[in-house]
Amino acid sequence: MNKIALIVGVVLLTLSSAFVPDGRQLPGIGIKDIDGSPFNTSEISNDGKPIIISFWATWCSPCKRELNAIADEYDDWVEETGVKLIAVSIDDSRNVQKVKPYVNGQSWDYQVLLDPNGDFKRAMNVNNVPHTFLLNGKKEIVWQHNSYSPGDEEELYELVEKLSAGESID
Amino acid sequence: MRRIFGLVLAVFLGQYSVAQEAEKKESNGELHGNFDIQAQYYNIDSAIGAPPVDERVRMNAFGNLIYTKGKFTAGLRFESYQNAILGFNDLYRGNGIPYRFFSYKMDDLEITVGNFYEQFGNGQILRAYEERGLGVDNVFDGVRVKFTPYKGIQFKGLIAKQRWYFDQSPGIVRGFDADFQVNEFIEPLSTAKTKISLGGSAVSKYQTDENTRFTLPENVLALSGRGKLSYEGFSLAGEYTHKFNDPTLDNGFIYKDGQTLFLSGSYSTKGLGINVSAKHTDNMFFRSDRDNNSVFNDVMINYLPALTRQHTYNLAATLYPYATQPRGEVAFQADLIYKIKKKTALGGKYGTTIAVNYSVVHNIDTTWLNDDLGARQGYETNFFGFGDRKYFSDFNIEISRKFNKKFKAKLTYINFIYDMEIVQGLGGKPVVYADIVVADLLYKFNRKTALRVELQSLTTQQDQGNWATIVAEFTRSPHWVIGLINQYNYGNSDKDLRLQYPFATVTYVKNANRLTLAYGRQRAGIFCVGGVCRVVPASNGMSVGITSSF
Numbered sequence: 001m002n003k004i005a006l007i008v009g010v011v012l013l014t015l016s017s018a019f020v021p022d023g024r025q026l027p028g029i030g031i032k033d034i035d036g037s038p039f040n041t042s043e044i045s046n047d048g049k050p051i052i053i054s055f056w057a058t059w060c061s062p063c064k065r066e067l068n069a070i071a072d073e074y075d076d077w078v079e080e081t082g083v084k085l086i087a088v089s090i091d092d093s094r095n096v097q098k099v100k101p102y103v104n105g106q107s108w109d110y111q112v113l114l115d116p117n118g119d120f121k122r123a124m125n126v127n128n129v130p131h132t133f134l135l136n137g138k139k140e141i142v143w144q145h146n147s148y149s150p151g152d153e154e155e156l157y158e159l160v161e162k163l164s165a166g167e168s169i170d
Numbered sequence: 171m172r173r174i175f176g177l178v179l180a181v182f183l184g185q186y187s188v189a190q191e192a193e194k195k196e197s198n199g200e201l202h203g204n205f206d207i208q209a210q211y212y213n214i215d216s217a218i219g220a221p222p223v224d225e226r227v228r229m230n231a232f233g234n235l236i237y238t239k240g241k242f243t244a245g246l247r248f249e250s251y252q253n254a255i256l257g258f259n260d261l262y263r264g265n266g267i268p269y270r271f272f273s274y275k276m277d278d279l280e281i282t283v284g285n286f287y288e289q290f291g292n293g294q295i296l297r298a299y300e301e302r303g304l305g306v307d308n309v310f311d312g313v314r315v316k317f318t319p320y321k322g323i324q325f326k327g328l329i330a331k332q333r334w335y336f337d338q339s340p341g342i343v344r345g346f347d348a349d350f351q352v353n354e355f356i357e358p359l360s361t362a363k364t365k366i367s368l369g370g371s372a373v374s375k376y377q378t379d380e381n382t383r384f385t386l387p388e389n390v391l392a393l394s395g396r397g398k399l400s401y402e403g404f405s406l407a408g409e410y411t412h413k414f415n416d417p418t419l420d421n422g423f424i425y426k427d428g429q430t431l432f433l434s435g436s437y438s439t440k441g442l443g444i445n446v447s448a449k450h451t452d453n454m455f456f457r458s459d460r461d462n463n464s465v466f467n468d469v470m471i472n473y474l475p476a477l478t479r480q481h482t483y484n485l486a487a488t489l490y491p492y493a494t495q496p497r498g499e500v501a502f503q504a505d506l507i508y509k510i511k512k513k514t515a516l517g518g519k520y521g522t523t524i525a526v527n528y529s530v531v532h533n534i535d536t537t538w539l540n541d542d543l544g545a546r547q548g549y550e551t552n553f554f555g556f557g558d559r560k561y562f563s564d565f566n567i568e569i570s571r572k573f574n575k576k577f578k579a580k581l582t583y584i585n586f587i588y589d590m591e592i593v594q595g596l597g598g599k600p601v602v603y604a605d606i607v608v609a610d611l612l613y614k615f616n617r618k619t620a621l622r623v624e625l626q627s628l629t630t631q632q633d634q635g636n637w638a639t640i641v642a643e644f645t646r647s648p649h650w651v652i653g654l655i656n657q658y659n660y661g662n663s664d665k666d667l668r669l670q671y672p673f674a675t676v677t678y679v680k681n682a683n684r685l686t687l688a689y690g691r692q693r694a695g696i697f698c699v700g701g702v703c704r705v706v707p708a709s710n711g712m713s714v715g716i717t718s719s720f
């Protein structure tokens with residue numbers, strides 16, 4: 001096992017010479033849409049406009065606070081910038097059947113995806129939820145944020161506005 | 171192992187300068203990862219029953235690295251436990267790379283060698299997953315092939331061993347799964363409102379028989395079938411799993427077959443969501459080592475989460491949480507969420523949300539056969555027959571409302587009935603009847619500054635008696651969170667145990683990096699993430715947590 005780890009490590013790190021920190025693309029991972037049908041994350045798109053990807057769970061209070069706070073403003077956000085929010089639930093089979101009733105119950109207008117075994121979460125290097133990514137019009141990940149405090153949505157929206165206006169964010 | 175990591179690190183640092191130059195070139199590969207470090211300094215505090223910690227300082231840490239280039243992906247995780255923090259199994263000891271893989275994806279074929287996580291159906295026949303914060307990781311090590319011959323049809327096959335801490339479980343797991351999305355592969359149905367999906371799995375484990383008392387099956391097979399039907403807001407889903415004779419330490423080496431049936435129905439429309447589900451579980455411990463019956467749920471092949479609500483408020487979440495009894499249980503749950511429309515008399519300006527949930531779990535109706543010297547079937551059961559012992563019930567209601575731009579409130583009431591003897595395996599402990607009330611208040615001073623307060627009360631005549639908890643969380647977006655929590659066991663029948671557990675945290679967040687410093691007393695409790703729980707003893711001390719993604 002040690003030898004395999006060594007080989008994988010060396011191969012991986014040799015290839016890492018091609019490491020490019022900016023312009024990170026979304027990995028294409030097979031997960032599910034809110035109805036449980038297969039969905040590949042490479043299909044995520046918003047016609048060249050910014051995309052927010054938010055990892056959440058029905059058992060995560062700060063996640064729900066964040067998505068409910070954004071829900072209050074979401075109509076304006078979409079109208080002003082064309083942004084699209086994709087809420088990726090990491091609920092496993094204990095709660096996954098409650099996701100659609102919860103989303104509808106809260107009247108969210110987000111696109112909701114299901115990641116019940118954490119495959120997309122792992123590919124995106126998410127440690128814990130809530131974790132939010134911001135993608136530019138070229139579907140490159142340009143910003144990410146872990147945890148939620150009330151008011152964080154304001155910072156997020158300022159960045160969305162910049163992207164929408166074609167400015168870069170640093 | 172240490173030498174390997176040193177080498178890996180050296181190679182990585184050597185590459186760094188190359189990486190800088192590569193920045194301007196066209197992207198032809200990406201490297202990303204994340205870190206998590208949790209270290210704790212332990213004080214001696216015999217009053218709360220904190221076990222002595224010889225090392226004084228302990229730490230859990232890991233780092234993931236994933237490299238992707240087009241259709242190729244490779245990754246590894248380094249883990250370090252020096253020594254594992256309280257509550258983790260001390261078989262997590264030292265350093266290692268227990269996770270490394272590479273995979274290649276062609277149009278309809280994906281091959282992975284090394285470690286991989288996987289789930290068939292809802293996981294009740296097979297699920298390899300990780301809950302790092304709880305020390306759960308039954309990852310496979312072997313080969314997996316996924317094949318999609320036609321849209322809407324997917325086959326998966328795997329042969330692998332499971333992780334057991336820094337070692338592997340002795341059994342070999344072989345699995346096959348087929349999934350059919352009927353509306354996708356039958357073209358005329360692609361626009362139909364009725365959607366149907368079907369699937370089936372076969373999982374077999376092989377372990378040599380070295381038992382001197384019994385002749386044991388070396389190959390144990392389980393089969394599973396599932397289906398889902400949906401029409402607009404309605405959906406109906408079910409999965410049935412049958413496991414053939416699997417005598418193990420868990421079931422006292424009986425040869426009886428095991429089975430699980432899970433059924434779930436839901437209806438939802440804007441502003442309303444309803445879900446009703448039921449589950450029958452009988453003799454369904456399914457591990458890749460028949461001689462392992464660890465309470466840490468080691469080397470489980472299947473996943474059987476509790477059919478109960480997962481609470482988040484401290485007193486409700488960590489004192490009496492239910493965990494599935496795979497030996498046998500019948501469970502039922504109903505869940506309703508309703509949003510009263512905004513700008514109505516009842517709903518207020520922003521609307522009001524009401525959520526109601528009820529769950530109940532009983533033993534299965536069982537007739538014992540006393541055939542230990544004969545066929546060793548153990549017992550007979552009635553399918554979905556409720557036994558007369560209630561393991562758990564939970565009724566809870568939650569009302570949340572935003573009053574204005576500055577103030578939001580949520581009120582929760584919970585009633586638990588909890589059989590400690592069964593759920594925690596503590597003989598002689600009582601059945602606990604508890605009522606919990608929580609007020610969760612959020613006040614925003616301005617766009618960036620907010621204070622959230624939780625007032626929690628738990629009242630019960632049993633176990634440790636009444637508790638009160640206060641949580642205050644001051645946040646200054648986007649960087650700072652200051653939290654204070656105090657738990658007070660004021661109703662303990664033993665006056666010497668009427669203790670307080672104050673605990674303070676300061677968190678700094680910058681993008682995907684988070685640093686937390688904490689100091690204080692932590693009550694013994696059961697901590698759950700997703701469907702699994704871990705018992706954590708009381709502790710007193712200071713801790714540092716760092717998580718980072720890049």
